[in-house]
Amino acid sequence: MKQQKICMQGITKVFATDEMETHALRGIDLEIFAGDFVSICGPSGCGKSTLLSLLGLLDMPTQGSYQIEGQEVSGLSLSEAAYIRNEKIGFIFQSFNLIDELTVFDNIALPLRYRRNAVPKAELEARVMACLKTVDMTHRAGHRPNQLSGGQQQRIAIARALVGSPALLLVDEPTGNLDSKNGDAVMDMLSELNSNGTTLCMVTHDPRYADMASRKLHLLDGRILDAEGTPLTQPETLLRQVAGQ
């Protein structure tokens, strides 16, 4: 039996704006195990990014329970969530999101600097350099992000996500801002990380990249479908909805 990393049960997310309520997620049950490479795909607006931000504790669910490595995290304070994020989760964004004022080295070191217990300087340096080596960017440690190409920036972003040895790596459209050659390189790097044991959860539109995952999830209208395209949960609700339209 593989070790369970993530367990979501009945997660919903409702965005209430002035005019209307948007049900971005309508009851998600999801388990992710150590070493999994999960890809999430689905049409635009189906809730992929929302799910990912809930997984990464960037936002809190409206309802449902969420456990990371057995610890309940759905009701945490902002500050506690930040600690969990810092220690257990790594992010890779579509638009890299490096901080322009910091050097490549400092960008990567940032998660370690936010640790609950300060990481000694020597260890910090060693870990940053090791990550730089993983993404093959050692020679660029002193550069600023805007001096790098898009592909290079994304590799730095990957290094930053890895530096804290997270339990789970969350990736949102990692190739969206890259050409196919750079995109392929980034994907190769991610699947290599996965084969070395990193647990990955990735949102992508590209079917080629989705196929590289060991598990594929399809999202439609805030629900997870099984491989055949029928909802895994509460089918009668969906049917009623389809009928109603």
Added chain:
Amino acid sequence: MFNLQDLSTALYALSKAKGYAATVVLTLGLTLGTLIAMFNLNYQILAAPLPYADEEQLVVGSTAWLDKDGSVMYQRIMPQTMLQLYTKPSDKLSDQALFGYSFVSMTLRDLPDTPQIQIGYTTPGFMRMYQMPLLLGRAFADAEEIGSHNAVAVLSEKIWRKHYNADPAMLGRRIRIGNVDFTVVGIAAAAFSEPRFIGPSRTNDVWLPWDFNPVSQQSANSINGWHFYLAKLKHEADRLAFEQELRPQINHLFQESIEGLPSQTGRSVQFNAEPLRLLLKGDSSSRTLWMLAGSLMLLLIAAANITNLLLSRAAKQQRSMSIQAALGAQRHHLLSQTFAELTWLMLAALLLAQLVAEAAYALLQAYAANTLPRLFELGFDWPVLLFSLLATLLLALLFALLISRQINYRALQQSLQSSGKGSGVQISNRTRQLLIATQSALAALLLVCSAQVLLQSLTQLRQQVGFSSEQRYQITIDDTAPTSDSNQPREQRQAAQRQRKEELMQVRDLVRQHPAVQQASVSNYPPISFDGVYGSATYVPDLDNPTRILASRVATTDQYFLPLFDIPLLQGRNFTAQEVATQALVVIVNQAFAQKLRPDGDVIGQRLYSQGGVLTYEIIGVSANHNLPDEWSAEEPNRSYLPRNLISGTSLLLQLKPGMQLDKTALNQLMSQVSAHFRTAEIYSIEDNVTRVLMSNYLAAAVTTALVVLSFLLAAIGIYGVLSYSAQLRRFELGVRMAIGARPVTILRQLLGENLKPVLAGLALAAMLLIALWLGLQQTTLMVELSVGGFALPLALIVLLTVLTSLLSVWGIIRKPAIYALQGQ
């Protein structure tokens, strides 16, 4: 630059950003309005034309009185001999007049409630030169020239309305002032802007011909203040020549008049013909210029604030701008909406500023009319309008220039194509830090300066004045008995005076029986009189050294005076009833006086002599000092109390029981039981008298409190503006930091560290400037008492402010889950 379409779009955009628009308009309107008001005030005092034709030809003649060593003893006095000039005026003049203010207020005896009035004694030339507008009747004419003894009067419109029901039939009617009946020949319109030769607080209610001036009867060697020789030059350029022409003549006449007076030997007078404007301005401009500087500083802070607000608004509009740029908008297209918004804001601010200025005029007129000249001429004026338009335009241009320099068109164009998170509207970090530093430096300067003044005036206000004033009243007495003739033999005059004193004491004893009265006393003046006037007496402490003369303010009074005012005796004893009755030669002095006689102040039993050694007084008591600096003395003067005699200016002093009142009628009734001649002239509350003296302190406290509050508010808005703007710009970056595990506290701590740096730099700069200013002031005669609290507190407040605004500026970001910042919500 922009068209109507832009203007209406801008109006709509502003209506969607009401908070922003209101902040800009309020900030700018308040500060611009204050500046306009202060400009107008200075303009009126320094430059505005006086409301008299050919004002530059009008001069005011008076003399300085010089001591043997040439030092000035008194400025602006008039020796009696100067009157001789009036009979043969210089040929450089086209008109001339004499003008004198009554020293004590007089009463209108034709009215049952005998109201008090102030009188100006003058000659027809005054009404000609100063174009006194008449509501009814006529001004003084040749028939009222010197020597005519024509008993006529011109009333002010105010008195006419207040006491004579604005009755047109008053013309030709008689009024009684003192023991003389005057026929009313004219009513001076309220529009008459009376030249206030002796300061803004004194105005006249009635004008009488010169012949009725008591001064005109005085001997040739007398010298008076508050009297002037007014002249109109044929040519403005002749002023100095005129002065030179009269100087020797007047001094010569003066020397003749003092011949045979040993105490006067060696003294001289020096005639000065001052331009009217200079005299009216007095020393007020030094104060008003400071007020102008303060308001300018406020406007600068406000301008820095508004720059921040405008920039942050441009930053918020960045996305829509970059889309417009992508659709082909040129730089000027993007600027035009910003400028259109700016135009609306500036217009609204200008309007508000006019209202604020009007309010400031009203406030000044209500509270500063006795301290600042020409306040009643404040109001709409073309040069002031021009100034406010220019100031607004200048600010608008400055803002426009700053904004257009900060909008980076190229970066905007690219921002949509690139990763999407670049920003085209961005002040560089340096500019931002510079703005914060400037802002805190300006605010610190203003805060520290105004806090110093505020503390000083508060200290003065908090101090006990040294005597009780609540429920204490000064009752001035109008004695309708025929004035004693100066030709009467001395004994007879003294007997008359003594009888008057006896009668007053009887009145006092009757009043003491009245159920409303707690305590009563008779004195020339209370510790502080309604008009600020006091009696004075000089003593020689040592007969071997007759030239050492000590002046003092004297109260000639009875044994009830000190207890009535709760003035404690530090040593010795009060007068006895016996001493008062016999006019014993005893004296009580205050501590300040005692310490001048003997450093240890132990003076009981010591003797004081009258000048010439005729009378010898024994000191029987030492009273505590008062603590009420007035316009005559910044320190506690020497005071003495004598039971000996009542000199002119008699007051009945009363302490009423709590909650009790006593009116004129009741008092008059009591007095009539003793003498048919006594009437109550006026009842003054001693509390009001004290307040009047403290008014300048209240004024300073009010102005500086307003300044402190305003500058602090502006600094708060400004610093918050910059900080929230930079937090806004960094929202995404902060989101990323939060995504990778930065806690809210970590973010806050980091921002605080960054924000405090420029603030501290600004404070350091301000501290250096303040120290330089302080050292500079040490070179001048200006007295500055530096208080450490007034220095450190504002600086600490600004630091606190930074901490709070830092928190406030990122509160919206760190209090929500990281995704909000990342998505730019």
